[in-house]
Amino acid sequence: MAKGGVTMEGADTALAEIEPIRLRLFDWWSRYARDLPWRFGRTTPWGVLVSEVMSQQTQMSRVVPYWTAWMKVWPDAASLAAAPKAEVITAWGRLGYPRRALRLQECAQQVAGQYADRLPRDYGQLVALPGIGDYTASAVMSFAYGERIAVIDTNIRRVLSRVFLGHESTGGAASREERQLAGQVLPEDEAQESFRAEDGGLEDAGAEDSGGQEGSGRLGSADPQIRSAAWRDPPSARWNQAVMELGATVCVARKPACDICPLAGHCRFLKAGLPGLGAGRTRPRQRFAGTDRQVRGAILQALRQASGTPVSRKDLEPLCEDEIRLDRCIASLDEDGLLEIGRDGRLSLPR
DNA sequence: GTCCAGCCTA
């Protein structure tokens, strides 16, 4: 119980400065937030969900072109639900972890079939969808719907832990202390500020908005005024996004840019001299070179490039010295539903 | 070499 109800003694000092911290972070956010096309209310809740799934373990900058092309072809759950798997896998391109693409389509099928093509505005229903875990469900609730909910991801854990607790976030699942802290620092929302509170909201705002902003998804080179006009995120949603953004661009894992950090004056970690910087990070990464994952990726890429023409196993042998491994990877891709094996033994993307 | 807006299964 010493753990449960106990306040975070160590965080008290910093928590007392929560208001100036919020002001500084919000100001920083208004100046430096990246102008990603799914931000600032320019897409639907479904579009937000797609961006979050694509961003799982993948940097935002890599996601942007994929997301833009994807949403053009499949702007809603229903259209994605009806797409051929091969096209979905191909459109996923080299984003990595292609099983995410299949799960996203399964998710689309459930949304289209069970929810009349309207993404649920309920954490429990979201988290029950394929490929949607705690983070993504929370992110959609906050970013797409403006609901007040603490979002917990690796960036937020790192930033909050550093600023308020003065040490690095631990590996593994979020600790109880981290979750409690995230809830404590989350701003309250004024009822009237809660944007998209009314039913409908921007459910169909898709891509019209300002006439002719098509593909770019940008608002010119960041006129703060234009941007802020589009900002209707309630404080809690802005906070979640701003903390994440700070973690992604300034308060990074290995070499944080404390010299330009808006929270430097309030950061317990910095004050303490960055003890154990970079330590206690998430579990060690698996190597990629020479693993099944690399071979799986190469096989899939070959199938994409074959664009529908079945490929023989023989043609894949150059991708992998070890034939045992090659066959194992083919089998696992088959099990994952990422490829099909024809009667003649040739391989292709599933239909 | 490390890290990344994680999720799922055993």
Place this chain on the structure above:
DNA sequence: TAGGCGGGAC
């Protein structure tokens, strides 16, 4: 709770 699962940026 541990381990599998891409690929690129730095």
